[in-house]
Amino acid sequence: MVEKEFDKEETAKSISILWDPLIDEQRELFVENISTCELQRDEILYHEGECPTHMYFLMQGKVTLFRNGLGGQQQIVRMVEPGGLFGYAAAIAGGYYHSTAIAGANTLVARIPVSLLFHLIWENSDFAMLFLKELSSLLDLSVERTISLTQKHIRGRLAESLLTMRQKYGVEEDGQTLSVYLSRENLGQMSNMTTSNAIRTLSSFAQEGLISIEGRKIKFINIDELQLISDRG
16 A cells, blocks of 8 residues: 555535535645555455454545455455545444455555544534435445345356446447456455356356356446346346
8 A cells, every 4th residue: 555645625625515515615635635555456445344443535547345254264244436435434333344354556645534533513503414314325235235145046147247347447449348447356245145156147148148158347238138047036
């Protein structure tokens, strides 16, 4: 992790979700305390079980949150896209980080101390309401994911994961190739299946002409049919 030289005020203003609700005095405090750091692929930002010291805003790149399950098996909890907040739920709950945050390539994050987070929550009701909404959204996502993982079959779960990544990260200039590259193991973790099942199901989708595969690159060919598979479960 490398501390990044930056214009604090410009960076703070760019985080509009946090900047906009603040009054002038609070904005000065925000600028004074914000910091940024740059991470390379597979660098750990924080570990599951650590006491929260900061919350984070993803400025560039990708961050994956995962937990260690039974037998040390990793389970992806969430993938954070640029513009996303993370690391705050454990701080607000007064506990420990519930997951480990690992960076993708060329990732840049802004860090906000937990002490400042609480100060602004207590002083600014609009700022506090922002985090109530964020926590409610996380809860909704958690419920939807639980239903999906418990009720959908393997094909439905993998189709949903692919479509979710397309929605979050978009596609490359060709309009078809997923702009984030994941290993088969990661896809399996996201879809609550073994790596071998993820490989077989991806191959099945490719044989049916729904996607094409080149290494870690996945190109969408028939999105409508993938959506049907996801909806049917």
